[in-house]
Amino acid sequence: MLLMASSIVSTVNFLVTIFRLRAPGMSLMRLPLFTWCWIFTSLLMLWAFPAFVSALSLLVSDRALGTVFFTSPEGGSLLWDHMFWFFGHPEVYVLLLPGFGITGDLLSTFSRRPLYAKRIIIPCLGLASILSFTVWAHHMFMTGISQSLLEAFNITTELISIPFGIIVLAYILTLRGGSIRFATPMLFAVGSLSLFIIGGVTGVFNSSIALDTAFRGTFWVVGHFHYTIVGGGLTGLFAGLYYWFPKMTGRMYSERLGRIHFVAYMVGFNLLYFPMHLLYDMPRRVYTYDVAAWGTINFWITIGGFIFGISQLIMFGNLLWSARRGPVADQDPWGGYSLEWGVPSPPPEFNFPGGVPVISASGVTYRPTAMANGGHGHAGHGEYSEEHWSRWPILVAAGAGIALWGVLMGLPALLLGTGILAVALGGWGHESLRGRHDVAEAIGERWPFERLENLSLGMWLFVFGEIAFFGALFGAYLFLRMNSSLTGFVWPAPGEVHSIYLGGFNTILLVTSGLTMVLAVTFARRGAQLGLRVCLIATFVLGALFMVNKALEWRELFQANFTFSTNVAASMYYVLTGVHGAHVIAGLTALLYLLVKAFRGGFGPGKSGSVEIFGIYWGMVDAVWVFLFPLLYLL
Numbered sequence: 001m002l003l004m005a006s007s008i009v010s011t012v013n014f015l016v017t018i019f020r021l022r023a024p025g026m027s028l029m030r031l032p033l034f035t036w037c038w039i040f041t042s043l044l045m046l047w048a049f050p051a052f053v054s055a056l057s058l059l060v061s062d063r064a065l066g067t068v069f070f071t072s073p074e075g076g077s078l079l080w081d082h083m084f085w086f087f088g089h090p091e092v093y094v095l096l097l098p099g100f101g102i103t104g105d106l107l108s109t110f111s112r113r114p115l116y117a118k119r120i121i122i123p124c125l126g127l128a129s130i131l132s133f134t135v136w137a138h139h140m141f142m143t144g145i146s147q148s149l150l151e152a153f154n155i156t157t158e159l160i161s162i163p164f165g166i167i168v169l170a171y172i173l174t175l176r177g178g179s180i181r182f183a184t185p186m187l188f189a190v191g192s193l194s195l196f197i198i199g200g201v202t203g204v205f206n207s208s209i210a211l212d213t214a215f216r217g218t219f220w221v222v223g224h225f226h227y228t229i230v231g232g233g234l235t236g237l238f239a240g241l242y243y244w245f246p247k248m249t250g251r252m253y254s255e256r257l258g259r260i261h262f263v264a265y266m267v268g269f270n271l272l273y274f275p276m277h278l279l280y281d282m283p284r285r286v287y288t289y290d291v292a293a294w295g296t297i298n299f300w301i302t303i304g305g306f307i308f309g310i311s312q313l314i315m316f317g318n319l320l321w322s323a324r325r326g327p328v329a330d331q332d333p334w335g336g337y338s339l340e341w342g343v344p345s346p347p348p349e350f351n352f353p354g355g356v357p358v359i360s361a362s363g364v365t366y367r368p369t370a371m372a373n374g375g376h377g378h379a380g381h382g383e384y385s386e387e388h389w390s391r392w393p394i395l396v397a398a399g400a401g402i403a404l405w406g407v408l409m410g411l412p413a414l415l416l417g418t419g420i421l422a423v424a425l426g427g428w429g430h431e432s433l434r435g436r437h438d439v440a441e442a443i444g445e446r447w448p449f450e451r452l453e454n455l456s457l458g459m460w461l462f463v464f465g466e467i468a469f470f471g472a473l474f475g476a477y478l479f480l481r482m483n484s485s486l487t488g489f490v491w492p493a494p495g496e497v498h499s500i501y502l503g504g505f506n507t508i509l510l511v512t513s514g515l516t517m518v519l520a521v522t523f524a525r526r527g528a529q530l531g532l533r534v535c536l537i538a539t540f541v542l543g544a545l546f547m548v549n550k551a552l553e554w555r556e557l558f559q560a561n562f563t564f565s566t567n568v569a570a571s572m573y574y575v576l577t578g579v580h581g582a583h584v585i586a587g588l589t590a591l592l593y594l595l596v597k598a599f600r601g602g603f604g605p606g607k608s609g610s611v612e613i614f615g616i617y618w619g620m621v622d623a624v625w626v627f628l629f630p631l632l633y634l635l
């Protein structure tokens with residue numbers, strides 16, 4: 001869960017950086033395909049990972065609290081299948097796209113031709129990303145879900161091969177008429193493309209219900225999967241590693257060893273994974289068998305596996321040796337067109353010593369900045385780095401990690417983790433209030449984009465991820481209610497278990513706190529200190545009352561013997577109100593920071609940023625409750 005949470009945060013970081021911090025003149029269409037693939041990878045992560053956090057939340061609460069999501073006939077393994085694969089298929093594209101994008105850029109660079117039909121490739125990537133959220137049940141063809149549903153997923157899965165087919169054609173057409181230079185990165189790029197084509201073709205086989213019924217759970221599937229992910233994704237990353245190695249280290253690797261690695265890699269790969277397609281009748285995940293015909297094929301697969309594995313040692317040896325001893329590399333050994341080839345290798349701190357790069361149709365010029373001119377004058381770069389450095393974020397991560405571990409391991413770890421988390425958050429807030437990062441913020445403002453918009457874009461993207469998180473939980477709720485009628489479980493009628501009056505009262509509390517928060521934002525924008533303070537206090541008090549009311553409600557329900565494990569309706573109620581409550585508590589913690597800052601006069605004119613982005617967050621917490629209230633109390 002923590003890994004997912006950190007991925008979501010870095011996703012927001014990537015997207016804000018790409019959308020708001022591009023160099024002047026770097027239009028979206030001019031971005032390298034690699035960057036474009038990162039946009040789609042990030043969007044996939046932003047939507048798929050939170051959905052998986054929902055699934056994990058239900059699993060953890062089953063294990064730790066005794067809820068019955070996956071142990072009751074209403075939910076069961078089918079609910080897990082749906083939730084896992086809604087994440088699982090987009091996740092495959094998360095693994096694939098970065099390497100796939102590198103392949104496209106390298107095909108273009110090493111054939112000295114612009115990427116063919118880039119304007120079509122990019123929407124195709126977008127289309128494939130969207131479609132990847134509509135195909136999850138192709139992993140569930142054998143679970144007994146309704147036939148018409150299977151057919152729908154069969155169609156969406158086959159549709160997804162259209163955009164990928166177009167991209168592959170565009171990649172191939174990029175090479176046509178180019179003067180191609182087969183250096184190691186290009187070899188791996190071409191290798192990646194050819195392996196991905198095989199993986200794509202066998203994928204179309206799998207999308208057919210009839211063929212999947214035969215191939216399900218066999219080595220055929222293992223072969224297909226590795227041709228796409230290892231062949232298409234990982235091979236592309238290897239290409240990128242060789243390509244950027246001279247940029248990262250300032251030295252050149254041995255081209256001869258690179259080629260030997262490539263040959264061993266391709267021979268090993270194909271010997272390892274291609275024969276798996278011939279084992280379409282051998283079940284996967286078995287280590288022993290008594291069918292003689294499988295023996296020979298497995299023998300060759302094993303040899304291929306060893307060749308493939310050992311071939312990587314050639315690369316590691318080559319790169320480790322060359323990083324120290326290799327010949328000094330030119331700033332731009334490949335004739336690369338992207339900006340990193342215009343700076344020394346390895347790139348200096350702040351990357352562009354000549355100033356901000358300005359891109360136009362005629363090329364790149366460098367506009368000197370205050371940083372580039374006077375940065376050394378009053379603060380050395382090393383000194384600046386230290387100002388930027390803070391020990392609190394890593395402690396926040398450690399605290400959260402130990403606390404989450406403690407959820408399953410027991411109270412001491414939970415308390416220790418929560419303690420560390422609280423101290424670290426306090427320390428971080430204190431440090432921030434002391435203005436330790438004023439330097440960083442000043443730099444941020446000097447960049448020709450407004451800081452506030454970066455922050456609010458970041459917060460909106462975070463909200464986008466939260467929609468997937470709560471959306472998946474609402475999806476689970478829907479699944480449980482629809483399945484209840486099949487299992488004979490009767491969902492409690494409105495008012496039977498939950499007091500509509502209590503829920504309604506809480507709704508009023510939270511909606512009112514939303515209004516006071518809107519007022520707080522308005523006051524902050526005007527720089528009206530008193531109004532801001534009063535409204536922040538009101539928001540905090542209303543939010544805290546909401547939580548008190550909620551706690552009383554939980555206690556009453558427990559006394560009436562309506563506990564975590566009573567039935568799926570109870571499980572759903574506690575988890576939905578629980579994760580929403582956790583969001584309210586996180587909000588109250590942030591409000592404490594804002595209050596301290598407000599009383600120290602930290603929100604002068606033009607400094608309303610953190611109030612504004614908190615307003616977005618609090619609005620989302622309110623909006624979620626507006627959905628939860630009818631779902632849990634009225635329907």
Ligand SMILES: [Cu+2]
Nearest residue numbers: 088089138139
């Ligand atoms: Cu899939």
